Amino acid sequence: MLKSILKRLGIFILVVVGATALVFFMLHYIPGETADVMARYIFIGNIEIEPSSEDVALISQHYELDKPLIIQYVSWLSRSLQGDLGMSYNTGQPVLDEIVIRLPATIKLAVVSVLISLIIGIPLGIVAAIKQNTIIDYICSTGAVIGVSIPNFWLALILIMVFSLYLDLTPVMGSGGVEHIILPSITLGTGMAAVTARLTRSSMLEVIRQDYVRTARGKGLAEKTIVVRHAMKNALIPVITIIGLEMGHLLGGTVIVETIFAWPGIGKLLIDAISQRDLPIIQGCVIFITVMYVFVNLIVDISYSIFDPRIRYER
Amino acid sequence: MKKIKMNINSIGMWIVLVTIVGLVAFSGCTDQEEIDTEKTDTEKIEIEQKLVIAEPWGISGVDPAKEGGTLNNFLVLDTLTVMEPDFSLVPGLAKSWELIDNTTWRIYLKDNIKFHDNTGLTADDVTYSFERNMEINPTIRRDLGIKSIEKIDDYTIDITTEKPDAAIPAALSYAKAVIYSKNSVESNGIIIKPIGTGPFKFEKYNKATDILELSKYEDHWNGAPKLDTVLIQGGVGEASTRELAIEKGEVDFTTEPPLGSTEILKGNPEFNVMIHPLCQGYKLNFGNLSKAPYDDIKVRKAIAYAVDKESIVEHILYERGEISNGMGFVPGIEWRNNDLTGYPYDPQKSKQLLKEAGWEDTDNDGILDKDGKAFKMTLYTWPQRPALPPLAETVQSQFKEIGIDAEVRIMDWSAIKEHLNEWGAIRVSGGSTCMRIPDPSYYLERHFYSEGTSNSYGYKNEEVDLLLDEGRSTFDKEKRYDIYREVQEIVVADVADVYIAYHNLAVVTKSSVKGYVPNPSAHDYRINPDIYIEK
Numbered sequence: 001m002l003k004s005i006l007k008r009l010g011i012f013i014l015v016v017v018g019a020t021a022l023v024f025f026m027l028h029y030i031p032g033e034t035a036d037v038m039a040r041y042i043f044i045g046n047i048e049i050e051p052s053s054e055d056v057a058l059i060s061q062h063y064e065l066d067k068p069l070i071i072q073y074v075s076w077l078s079r080s081l082q083g084d085l086g087m088s089y090n091t092g093q094p095v096l097d098e099i100v101i102r103l104p105a106t107i108k109l110a111v112v113s114v115l116i117s118l119i120i121g122i123p124l125g126i127v128a129a130i131k132q133n134t135i136i137d138y139i140c141s142t143g144a145v146i147g148v149s150i151p152n153f154w155l156a157l158i159l160i161m162v163f164s165l166y167l168d169l170t171p172v173m174g175s176g177g178v179e180h181i182i183l184p185s186i187t188l189g190t191g192m193a194a195v196t197a198r199l200t201r202s203s204m205l206e207v208i209r210q211d212y213v214r215t216a217r218g219k220g221l222a223e224k225t226i227v228v229r230h231a232m233k234n235a236l237i238p239v240i241t242i243i244g245l246e247m248g249h250l251l252g253g254t255v256i257v258e259t260i261f262a263w264p265g266i267g268k269l270l271i272d273a274i275s276q277r278d279l280p281i282i283q284g285c286v287i288f289i290t291v292m293y294v295f296v297n298l299i300v301d302i303s304y305s306i307f308d309p310r311i312r313y314e315r
Numbered sequence: 316m317k318k319i320k321m322n323i324n325s326i327g328m329w330i331v332l333v334t335i336v337g338l339v340a341f342s343g344c345t346d347q348e349e350i351d352t353e354k355t356d357t358e359k360i361e362i363e364q365k366l367v368i369a370e371p372w373g374i375s376g377v378d379p380a381k382e383g384g385t386l387n388n389f390l391v392l393d394t395l396t397v398m399e400p401d402f403s404l405v406p407g408l409a410k411s412w413e414l415i416d417n418t419t420w421r422i423y424l425k426d427n428i429k430f431h432d433n434t435g436l437t438a439d440d441v442t443y444s445f446e447r448n449m450e451i452n453p454t455i456r457r458d459l460g461i462k463s464i465e466k467i468d469d470y471t472i473d474i475t476t477e478k479p480d481a482a483i484p485a486a487l488s489y490a491k492a493v494i495y496s497k498n499s500v501e502s503n504g505i506i507i508k509p510i511g512t513g514p515f516k517f518e519k520y521n522k523a524t525d526i527l528e529l530s531k532y533e534d535h536w537n538g539a540p541k542l543d544t545v546l547i548q549g550g551v552g553e554a555s556t557r558e559l560a561i562e563k564g565e566v567d568f569t570t571e572p573p574l575g576s577t578e579i580l581k582g583n584p585e586f587n588v589m590i591h592p593l594c595q596g597y598k599l600n601f602g603n604l605s606k607a608p609y610d611d612i613k614v615r616k617a618i619a620y621a622v623d624k625e626s627i628v629e630h631i632l633y634e635r636g637e638i639s640n641g642m643g644f645v646p647g648i649e650w651r652n653n654d655l656t657g658y659p660y661d662p663q664k665s666k667q668l669l670k671e672a673g674w675e676d677t678d679n680d681g682i683l684d685k686d687g688k689a690f691k692m693t694l695y696t697w698p699q700r701p702a703l704p705p706l707a708e709t710v711q712s713q714f715k716e717i718g719i720d721a722e723v724r725i726m727d728w729s730a731i732k733e734h735l736n737e738w739g740a741i742r743v744s745g746g747s748t749c750m751r752i753p754d755p756s757y758y759l760e761r762h763f764y765s766e767g768t769s770n771s772y773g774y775k776n777e778e779v780d781l782l783l784d785e786g787r788s789t790f791d792k793e794k795r796y797d798i799y800r801e802v803q804e805i806v807v808a809d810v811a812d813v814y815i816a817y818h819n820l821a822v823v824t825k826s827s828v829k830g831y832v833p834n835p836s837a838h839d840y841r842i843n844p845d846i847y848i849e850k
Contacts, residue, residue: 030730032727032729032730032732032733033729033732036729036732037729039454040729042381042452043452043453043454048700048728048744048745048746048747049746049747049748049761049768049769050732050768050769050771051454051768052768054457055454055768058453058454090375090376090381091375091376091378091381092376092378092381092505093376098522101522101523102523104523105523157555157556157559160556160559161559164559164563164565165559165562165563168563171563171565172556172559172560172563172565173369173548173551173556173559173560173565174524174526174548174565175523175524176523176524259552259553260553260555260556261556262369262525262548262550262551262552262553262556264522264523264524264525264550268373268550272373275727275729
């Protein structure tokens with residue numbers, strides 16, 4: 001177990017270096033000169049006004065953008081390996097502070113959204129599998145297709161109209177209180193629930209046909225016991241994998257939902273930073289997202305062994 | 316039957332389980348602060364004098380040297396001079412100013428101004444603020460045209476300039492030339508709690524929720540404002556969210572709801588919709604004026620006549636705009652040349668001009684050509700300003716009528732620059748504030764001086780350069796009027812760009828919000844001390 005964690009840590013460092021290097025170099029090849037963009041934000045405060053060439057030169061010099069890319073990257077890497085992620089170009093605040101302050105909101109939204117997707121998705125998937133090729137199955141499957149197909153921004157606005165405007169149950173936007181999380185998490189959760197339901201159904205169908213399930217039936221076990229204790233436990237392994245991926249994805253931020261609900265998460269921080277070419281923030285976010293992915297995947301792997309004792313991490 | 320029941324049981328189990336987990340997850344959350352909904356307001360007998368604003372842009376920081384004027388717009392920090400809603404210049408923290416020699420302006424400060432921490436404002440604070448701002452953001456020095464700033468006595472300062480500069484008093488109203496107390500600065504040199512002199516005090520800024528909280532400053536020299544608190548929720552970037560938030564009553568004041576919603580909101584007695592001009596607009600910028608085809612003024616004129624401005628204002632801007640006279644200054648600005656008429660829509664004239672320039676459809680494919688080259692070009696625009704993409708598409712179809720085959724490409728504004736040297740490229744742009752200070756030099760020099768910072772299209776007219784230099788160094792206002800009116804006339808005659816329409820800002824408030832005075836000089840809006848809440 002320890003060995004596998006150490007191995008993961010090694011891979012993790014490689015992944016972080018690789019991801020940040022990739023992002024760093026890619027940023028310099030997307031259209032728009034970095035210093036030009038930064039001058040608009042930092043000096044002028046209005047993206048639609050063009051900076052003069054003096055401004056651009058000044059910015060280049062001040063933020064050492066005139067040095068070769070590889071030197072810029074190495075100096076950033078050596079500083080961050082010493083724990084100094086630098087300051088945001090735009091706000092002048094430490095990168096770590098900027099990320100940490102958005103952490104609670106991001107994690108809350110991700111956790112609640114995944115929970116919602118499980119509450120809806122797993123029971124639906126199981127029912128659809130047990131009632132395969134009945135009207136219930138068709139309703140569940142059609143519902144799932146619709147759920148996947150509905151765009152987030154549309155669902156978000158419809159939810160606001162129904163629950164905030166007509167029923168007056170939830171606030172339209174903002175963050176901080178428990179009531180603020182309801183609509184954003186439903187928006188994200190329902191789309192994922194559809195995926196979860198489809199996956200649960202197909203994996204459940206596969207499991208029910210296995211010999212041991214037939215054996216269990218032959219032993220005269222109650223259908224409930226068969227479904228919950230024998231079939232479901234095995235059927236959930238692929239579902240856990242997808243939950244892990246979704247969780248990692250959500251922790252990386254959800255720009256559209258964050259924008260509509262004015263939810264101050266990592267996604268908006270990252271997207272704003274990219275459009276402002278706020279390199280330290282971009283790199284900080286990339287590290288954060290990588291850490292989250294690796295961490296979630298570790299948990300997923302560990303949980304496999306709980307659901308399927310055949311999977312062990314001893315070697 | 317039995318099976319169904321069991322499944323329902325297991326579903327129930329799931330729900331219970333997940334609810335418990337959910338509750339555990341939630342128990343960690345504490346309410347930090349939240350925007351109160353109307354319920355709490357109506358429960359009170361006395362009406363709470365609190366204004367909640369949904370602001371499209373993120374607030375992101377409160378250091379006056381770095382932020383883009385938010386604290387000035389929300390009346391926390393003042394400037395030495397002030398631009399009034401009619402674009403005129405009036406005293407702010409300064410009571411008067413005079414020119415003592417060609418390159419020195421003497422500024423006399425009011426002696427009864429107190430900062431929010433009850434210390435008095437003196438010349439030291441003014442020089443400190445200017446020097447700090449100019450050091451952190453060097454462009455402020457250039458934009459203001461200031462060489463040095465010096466304290467003469469506690470209430471007098473001298474500002475020296477490189478060249479004679481008539482725009483200095485106006486430049487002092489620039490939102491980035493705000494004055495704050497030295498005590499605002501923390502030991503590490505940053506500002507997290509700005510101390511200003513305005514009608515509202517900075518209470519706190521919560522970065523996690525992007526909410527800025529201000530409170531009434533009782534001892535303001537000009538009397539306390541009527542509101543007790545102002546809450547600004549930053550980062551409400553989605554126009555539909557802003558509309559829904561005000562419809563729900565969650566906020567009292569917001570700007571720029573979706574373009575198509577103007578009429579619906581106007582028809583609802585619960586809201587006040589104010590549409591007022593901003594000094595901003597929509598225009599076509601030629602990619603390169605020194606290259607074919609736009610080096611030919613006839614082609615530029617033809618383009619100007621080909622755009623149906625009226626239909627754009629009506630169908631694209633939904634009346635949230637006004638036809639321009641060819642120049643960026645909106646009506647009401649004293650420096651505006653009101654004699655200009657611009658280029659009214661006239662496709663016949665346009666075709667005629669193109670023909671004179673040698674552009675004819677010789678192969679009958681509906682596209683003009685000259686020396687074997689077809690008039691095929693690209694209109695570049697960006698998506699952040701919602702009216703721009705449909706506006707570009709409208710221009711595309713209007714170009715088609717005169718035989719120009721245009722393609723519309725929508726991309727990030729920062730990426731467009733690289734494409735402007737392509738043959739025939741035109742940028743369809745918006746924004747571009749014309750009066751950040753109440754002096755015509757700001758807009759005209761940036762856009763039409765041969766070395767102007769926004770003159771990327773390469774407009775060069777020596778007469779205009781000379782006039783702009785002369786205007787900046789002439790102190791007689793009447794003479795300046797003449798100079799700048801002439802500049803506008805030449806620039807429009809040269810068709811340096813094609814100004815289509817001014818952008819009007821839509822401000823939506825609850826009808827209980829009274830006393831808001833639209834301020835077209837603001838960027839994009841500014842609250843005023845007279846706003847109050849009435850039942």
